[in-house]
Structures are given as structure tokens and as C-alpha cells.
Amino acid sequence: MVLFEKAPAKINLSLDVLGKRDDGFHEVEMIMTSIDLADRVELYPLNKDCIKVSADNQYVPNDERNLAYKAALAFKNKYHIDHGVRIAIEKNIPVSAGLGGGSSDAAAVLRGLNRMWCVGATMGELADLGASIGSDVPFCIFSKTALATGHGEILRDIASPPPCYVVLAKPNIGVSTRIIFQQVDVGELKHPNTQKIIRSLENKDFTKLCENVGNALESVTFSLFPTVQRIKEKMIQAGTTGVLMSGSGPTVVGLVEHYSKAKRIYNGLRGFCEEVYIVQLLDRR
Numbered sequence: 162m163v164l165f166e167k168a169p170a171k172i173n174l175s176l177d178v179l180g181k182r183d184d185g186f187h188e189v190e191m192i193m194t195s196i197d198l199a200d201r202v203e204l205y206p207l208n209k210d211c212i213k214v215s216a217d218n219q220y221v222p223n224d225e226r227n228l229a230y231k232a233a234l235a236f237k238n239k240y241h242i243d244h245g246v247r248i249a250i251e252k253n254i255p256v257s258a259g260l261g262g263g264s265s266d267a268a269a270v271l272r273g274l275n276r277m278w279c280v281g282a283t284m285g286e287l288a289d290l291g292a293s294i295g296s297d298v299p300f301c302i303f304s305k306t307a308l309a310t311g312h313g314e315i316l317r318d319i320a321s322p323p324p325c326y327v328v329l330a331k332p333n334i335g336v337s338t339r340i341i342f343q344q345v346d347v348g349e350l351k352h353p354n355t356q357k358i359i360r361s362l363e364n365k366d367f368t369k370l371c372e373n374v375g376n377a378l379e380s381v382t383f384s385l386f387p388t389v390q391r392i393k394e395k396m397i398q399a400g401t402t403g404v405l406m407s408g409s410g411p412t413v414v415g416l417v418e419h420y421s422k423a424k425r426i427y428n429g430l431r432g433f434c435e436e437v438y439i440v441q442l443l444d445r446r
């Protein structure tokens with residue numbers, strides 16, 4: 162029987178880089194939440210012990226490099242499963258966009274296989290397994306607003322944002338997270354105030370949230386891809402108060418309280434930027 166899982170994109174409300182560790186990872190501090198832009202992951206059981214993966218997007222590999230494939234392999238090894246699975250991914254999340262699409266597909270596969278093969282692993286166990294696949298996979302297991310530390314795999318639940326619309330603007334470029342982190346000089350970064358953002362979430366204070374959102378990687382991505390900075394400026398000119406780049410970019414996120422204003426910003430950005438979306442937050446506790 163075929164099984165479906167939704168794989169929502171994430172956005173950053175903050176991203177800070179605190180230092181570089183001896184193991185090569187950067188120590189980060191990020192506030193992330195999920196949005197209602199999602200891939201659709203279908204899982205078909207196979208009697209043969211193999212993993213097949215396909216995605217309807219030319220930039221996504223249909224082999225063992227796909228994070229969904231890696232997730233299925235890790236799950237099979239961990240729980241000693243000798244059945245197979247065919248994974249079909251309908252990509253709606255832009256690729257290499259800073260929206261965590263690959264990580265979310267991997268998380269969806271872990272959740273889905275747990276159901277399909279009746280393994281009974283807890284979400285925490287799936288998150289631990291996910292950390293071996295990618296730093297953002299644990300967050301994507303839960304898709305709830307969280308503070309992520311370590312290299313992104315240590316999660317603490319925090320209050321969800323006040324209700325708002327999210328305008329996403331993505332230029333027609335893909336940004337490699339690895340290359341951006343290679344260029345990071347921690348002493349040169351502008352650090353967001355993570356604690357102030359957490360307090361604004363606890364108080365459901367939209368104005369304070371918008372004043373404090375920030376991403377320390379912006380200066381690095383902007384210097385390599387000036388078009389991303391221009392999109393941010395354009396969004397601010399259009400009257401958006403809470404604007405930041407998501408992940409290592411290139412997607413720029415604007416938080417907007419009312420739909421009519423979100424629509425105006427959306428119209429202003431279309432034509433200037435290849436892909437523009439208005440989405441809502443998933444975590445509305």
C-alpha cells in the first residue's frame with residue numbers, strides 16, 4: 162500500500178555562527194519554523210531488498226546522493242529491515258534555496274518508513290538517526306518552532322511566531338551551504354540577538370520580532386551573490402519590516418502581518434525576482 166508524507170520547508174527567523182569546531186562543523190544558533198510550502202513524498206513498499214528514488218526536478222539526484230535515499234538506507238540499517246522501498250518525490254520546495262527541502266524529504270522518509278514497517282521508533286529516535294544524514298533533519302522530523310544549536314541538531318522547543326504571512330523571494334540561483342560556510346570569518350559577522358527574538362516570540366510581539374530577525378551569513382552570501390542583497394533591499398523598500406535571508410540563501414523571507422500588504426509586496430517583487438510565494442506558518446500554537 163502506498164503511503165504519503167508531507168515534507169514542509171523551513172525558514173530561519175535567526176541564524177548565528179558562534180565559532181568553528183575542531184571537527185570542522187561550525188557552532189550555530191538558529192531559530193527555525195516551518196511553512197506550508199511542502200514536497201510530497203510517496204513511499205511504495207517493495208518485496209526486493211532495494212531502495213529506489215525519483216524526484217521530478219532536474220537539480221535533484223535520483224540515486225544514492227539523494228537525502229531521501231540516505232534516510233531510507235540509514236533506517237533500514239538501524240532497524241535491520243530487509244524489505245525495499247520506492248520513493249517518489251514531488252518537489253515543490255525550491256532546491257538549494259536555504260529552505261531545507263532535502264532535509265525535509267529525508268525526515269519525511271524516516272517518519273514514513275517508521276509507519277510503513279511498523280517499527281515504533283519515537284520521534285526523538287528518528288531525530289537522532291536524522292542527525293547522521295544532515296544537520297537540519299532533526300528539526301524537520303518535528304517541524305515545530307525551535308532553537309537549534311550544536312551544528313543544528315540540538316533542539317529546544319520555543320514559542321511559535323505570532324500569526325503572519327511569509328513572502329518568499331528566490332532569485333534564479335542555487336547557493337551551496339558548504340561554500341558559504343567555507344567563506345565564514347566569525348569575527349567579521351553581524352550577530353543577531355537570539356534571546357530578544359525568543360522573547361518576542363514568547364510575548365507574541367510581531368513588531369519586536371521584525372526588529373530583531375537576522376542572519377549572520379547574509380554578508381557572506383551578499384558578497385558572492387549581490388542579487389540577494391538587492392532582493393532584500395527591494396523588500397524593505399516595499400515596506401516589509403521583518404526581512405532576512407533564510408539559511409545560507411538565496412531565498413529572502415519577509416514577515417507581514419496582513420494578507421493585503423503581503424499581496425502588494427508579492428506583486429512588487431514579481432518581475433524583479435524569478436520565484437515569489439506568499440505562504441503561512443505551519444506552527445500556529
Ligand code: ATP
Nearest residue numbers: 220227228256257258259260261262263264266338
Ligand atoms: P541546505 O541549507 O541544507 O543545503 P537547501 O534548502 O539550501 O538546504 P536543498 O534543496 O536541501 O538545499 O538541496 C541542497 C543540495 O542537496 C542540492 O545540491 C541537491 O541536489 C541535493 N539534494 C539531495 N537530495 C535532495 C532532495 N531530496 N531534495 C533537494 N535537494 C536534494
